[in-house]
Amino acid sequence: MTTVAADVKKLTMIQAITDAMRTMLDEDDSVLVLGQDVGINGGVFRATEGLLNEFGEDRVIDTPLAESGIVGTSVGLAVNGFKPIAEMQFFGFIYPAFNQLMTHATRMRQRSLGRYTVPMVIRAPYGAGVKAPEIHSDSVEALFTHIPGLKVVTPSNGYDAKGLLIASIEDPDPVLFIEPMRCYRTGRTEVPAEKYTIELGKAKTVREGDDVTVLTWGAMVNDTMKAVEQWEKEHQATCDVIDLRTLYPLDRDTIKTSVEKTGRVVIVHEAPETGGVSGDILSVINDEALFYLKAPVQKVTGFDTPVPVYSLENEYLPSARKITWAIEEALHY
Amino acid sequence: MNMEEQFPIWQYVTEEGELVQPEIDIDEAVSRAFYQYMSRARMMDQKCVNLQRQGRIGTYVPYEGQEAAQVGSALAIEDGDWMFPTYRDHAATMTHGQSLHNLLLYWRGRLEGSVPPEGKNIFPPAVPIASQLLHATGVAWAEKKKNSDRVSIVYFGDGATSEGDFHEGLNFASVFKTPTIFLNQNNGYAISVPVEKQMNSKTIAQKGLGYDIPSLRVDGNDILAVYYETRKAVERARRGDGPTLIEAVTWRYGAHTTADDPSKYRDQRESEERRSSTDPLMRLERFMRKQGWWSDAWKEDMEAGITEEINQALKDVDRHPRSEVDQLFDNVFAKPTWTIEKQRQHHTNINEGAKS
Numbered sequence: 001m002t003t004v005a006a007d008v009k010k011l012t013m014i015q016a017i018t019d020a021m022r023t024m025l026d027e028d029d030s031v032l033v034l035g036q037d038v039g040i041n042g043g044v045f046r047a048t049e050g051l052l053n054e055f056g057e058d059r060v061i062d063t064p065l066a067e068s069g070i071v072g073t074s075v076g077l078a079v080n081g082f083k084p085i086a087e088m089q090f091f092g093f094i095y096p097a098f099n100q101l102m103t104h105a106t107r108m109r110q111r112s113l114g115r116y117t118v119p120m121v122i123r124a125p126y127g128a129g130v131k132a133p134e135i136h137s138d139s140v141e142a143l144f145t146h147i148p149g150l151k152v153v154t155p156s157n158g159y160d161a162k163g164l165l166i167a168s169i170e171d172p173d174p175v176l177f178i179e180p181m182r183c184y185r186t187g188r189t190e191v192p193a194e195k196y197t198i199e200l201g202k203a204k205t206v207r208e209g210d211d212v213t214v215l216t217w218g219a220m221v222n223d224t225m226k227a228v229e230q231w232e233k234e235h236q237a238t239c240d241v242i243d244l245r246t247l248y249p250l251d252r253d254t255i256k257t258s259v260e261k262t263g264r265v266v267i268v269h270e271a272p273e274t275g276g277v278s279g280d281i282l283s284v285i286n287d288e289a290l291f292y293l294k295a296p297v298q299k300v301t302g303f304d305t306p307v308p309v310y311s312l313e314n315e316y317l318p319s320a321r322k323i324t325w326a327i328e329e330a331l332h333y
Numbered sequence: 334m335n336m337e338e339q340f341p342i343w344q345y346v347t348e349e350g351e352l353v354q355p356e357i358d359i360d361e362a363v364s365r366a367f368y369q370y371m372s373r374a375r376m377m378d379q380k381c382v383n384l385q386r387q388g389r390i391g392t393y394v395p396y397e398g399q400e401a402a403q404v405g406s407a408l409a410i411e412d413g414d415w416m417f418p419t420y421r422d423h424a425a426t427m428t429h430g431q432s433l434h435n436l437l438l439y440w441r442g443r444l445e446g447s448v449p450p451e452g453k454n455i456f457p458p459a460v461p462i463a464s465q466l467l468h469a470t471g472v473a474w475a476e477k478k479k480n481s482d483r484v485s486i487v488y489f490g491d492g493a494t495s496e497g498d499f500h501e502g503l504n505f506a507s508v509f510k511t512p513t514i515f516l517n518q519n520n521g522y523a524i525s526v527p528v529e530k531q532m533n534s535k536t537i538a539q540k541g542l543g544y545d546i547p548s549l550r551v552d553g554n555d556i557l558a559v560y561y562e563t564r565k566a567v568e569r570a571r572r573g574d575g576p577t578l579i580e581a582v583t584w585r586y587g588a589h590t591t592a593d594d595p596s597k598y599r600d601q602r603e604s605e606e607r608r609s610s611t612d613p614l615m616r617l618e619r620f621m622r623k624q625g626w627w628s629d630a631w632k633e634d635m636e637a638g639i640t641e642e643i644n645q646a647l648k649d650v651d652r653h654p655r656s657e658v659d660q661l662f663d664n665v666f667a668k669p670t671w672t673i674e675k676q677r678q679h680h681t682n683i684n685e686g687a688k689s
């Protein structure tokens with residue numbers, strides 16, 4: 001744990017994200033922020049609030065409305081000496097850029113035998129539960145963990161967001177940094193004013209217990225914590241709750257250690273079940289800790305359906321009831 | 334010749350209400366119909382903004398100020414033609430026959446809200462910018478292959494012209510000579526980004542040149558200009574002469590959505606000033622007054638009727654049954670896969686407290 005420095009502020013996650021970008025814009029002239037409405041408007045979620053004023057139009061850039069354009073030109077900027085932080089206004093609108101990510105950003109290093117590299121970050125708000133209009137609520141991280149050459153990171157709180165985003169900006173390769181919208185303004189964490197990083201690929205155990213390992217990320221971390229806290233009050237058992245934070249590469253060691261301890265696992269994610277990151281987690285467990293399992297691994301996920309319009313999104317999202325149900329299934333197998 | 338000269342903004346009626354294209358065929362009844370459709374759209378829009386403030390509908394996308402562009406163009410197509418709206422084009426869809434009831438359902442996050450009435454072809458509003466241009470081209474292409482004289486009209490904003498799909502849509506329409514009307518509403522902004530930052534070109538119409546598509550600019554606050562120019566494009570499309578790009582130059586008075594704060598990026602006094610200068614309803618009123626076709630009593634009666642219609646729709650929607658959970662699982666496929674059926678069953682079991 002970091003010791004609390006003198007200069008610490010209580011920040012929401014969105015403020016911590018702004019703080020991370022400000023820190024890096026300030027430190028490194030090659031860092032650029034670009035995207036739709038990131039300038040004078042400060043981003044539709046205010047992630048870039050104030051940055052235009054501080055760093056000017058050459059560094060904080062309102063682009064034309066074109067995701068393929070934003071990501072494709074960022075590849076060029078990154079190859080040629082800059083470190084772009086490209087904002088997708090919503091994760092559900094990243095699809096026009098898929099081609100650029102899949103066929104260029106992520107393989108330029110190998111195609112040029114290391115001559116050309118793409119140190120860029122793509123940020124995107126994601127997830128259901130904020131009553132957003134259609135298409136705005138997709139949770140399609142697994143489409144991207146499947147892309148070779150791309151790291152995928154998702155914070156669940158302000159402290160992690162700042163450290164992970166700075167690490168992502170400093171990473172020599174492309175990083176997709178997806179931000180659960182529901183966490184933007186729910187709760188504040190202590191965030192040091194100074195620069196710090198959190199290593200990519202490292203999970204965080206946010207609650208320690210002995211009987212069941214609960215693996216999750218993004219907005220589901222808070223939901224899972226609440227459900228587990230309540231459940232533990234009424235039961236004799238306890239849970240390890242792990243916020244994976246990086247979805248590619250997964251933190252093999254943390255998963256292994258916890259599963260060896262508990263032998264019982266629940267995976268919670270809001271993305272559709274089939275092809276979700278839970279499949280990769282299961283594969284890690286299979287390879288690393290299979291014979292420690294005392295029960296089949298339980299999954300609590302979204303359905304193999306489009307994320308619904310908002311009148312149905314609470315039916316779609318993993319509920320506390322479903323999470324504790326799964327914990328009990330794992331426990332009483 | 335520069336592009337602004339090559340693509341002048343066509344007006345039929347000046348801001349003062351003077352008719353400057355006298356050869357058109359307009360009478361009192363048609364003018365009143367135009368005005369009534371625009372009033373209905375505006376009153377519905379204002380109602381929705383209020384409902385959103387009261388928390389009775391979700392995030393809402395207002396179009397106030399753009400009524401002439403939407404209503405005028407929607408009136409130029411017929412039943413059986415195809416309409417491709419965005420999230421901001423409810424004035425167009427309600428004019429073409431979408432019910433107020435469904436519009437309210439849409440803003441309550443209900444799938445039923447996207448379904449058009451029988452006999453009308455209205456696509457669910459496109460949310461990913463510019464994606465619908467390709468559907469409008471494909472649908473029109475199909476009509477052409479079937480030797481029908483049906484056309485499609487597709488709505489999109491100034492910002493949409495930056496997406497690849499805009500260019501692909503225009504090129505496909507041009508290459509396959511599809512009966513498509515590309516109805517652009519240049520309202521000056523894509524959220525906070527003004528059109529001058531969105532593009533270096535001075536007009537949107539000129540983008541049609543690259544694809545050899547007949548293109549023009551109209552005053553998007555002049556319903557006569559929009560209606561008659563769209564009708565010409567529709568007639569050309571029906572005749573087999575292919576697509577047209579129409580840039581309707583207009584302005585949104587309000588916020589991008591109810592979640593947006595326009596004072597972050599522009600001086601809202603401009604909107605206020607435009608309400609008393611370029612407003613589409615005011616323009617038509619001035620024109621009608623000059624023709625001697627205006628009556629305050631008529632307006633009052635008409636507005637009372639609309640208020641009643643809107644209130645009735647709201648009452649009906651409030652009584653509308655809640656969303657069925659099955660809607661989540663149905664219609665993903667013609668026949669649900671086993672994974673979907675398993676998930677549906679599991680969901681029901683847990684919510685009913687049964688053991689699975």
Ligand SMILES: Cc1ncc(C[n+]2csc(CCOP(=O)(O)OP(=O)(O)O)c2C)c(N)n1
Nearest residue numbers: 093421460461462490491492493522523524
């Ligand atoms: C592909 C995609 N990217 C981003 C967005 C987010 N977004 C919604 S509306 C909008 C601006 C659209 O501007 P314009 O095309 O001018 O239409 P207007 O909203 O002015 O009607 C943006 C960026 C989106 N809906 N789809």
Ligand SMILES: [Mg+2]
Nearest residue numbers: 490491522523
């Ligand atoms: Mg616009």
